[in-house]
Amino acid sequence: MFRNHIEGVPIACEVCGYLTMDAHKRGVGGICPVCFWEDDELHKNPDEPCDGANGGLSINQAKANYRKYDAVEKRLVKHVRRPYPEEMPSEQS
Ligand SMILES: [Zn+2]
Numbered sequence: 001m002f003r004n005h006i007e008g009v010p011i012a013c014e015v016c017g018y019l020t021m022d023a024h025k026r027g028v029g030g031i032c033p034v035c036f037w038e039d040d041e042l043h044k045n046p047d048e049p050c051d052g053a054n055g056g057l058s059i060n061q062a063k064a065n066y067r068k069y070d071a072v073e074k075r076l077v078k079h080v081r082r083p084y085p086e087e088m089p090s091e092q093s
Contacts, residue, residue: 008024015059046060
């Protein structure tokens with residue numbers, strides 16, 4: 001059984017905060033379709049640049065870029081999409 005969206009447990013992207021990541025696929029290079037952040041389980045310090053993944057951006061740099069460009073890097077804007085309603089974080093309900 002496959003669905004169009006995430007199977008299993010959706011979790012929030014570290015950068016954009018939308019529920020685009022799959023808890024079952026942590027650390028296997030899932031890329032957020034909303035901001036293009038590449039999930040990096042080993043990346044714990046938000047100020048430390050990722051080596052390899054995410055073009056050397058830190059989480060905090062990526063967040064700043066997302067606020068400016070709607071993607072973690074300006075050149076990636078064309079690859080991202082708007083979040084689906086079901087991907088909106090539901091914390092405030
Ligand atoms: Zn994201």
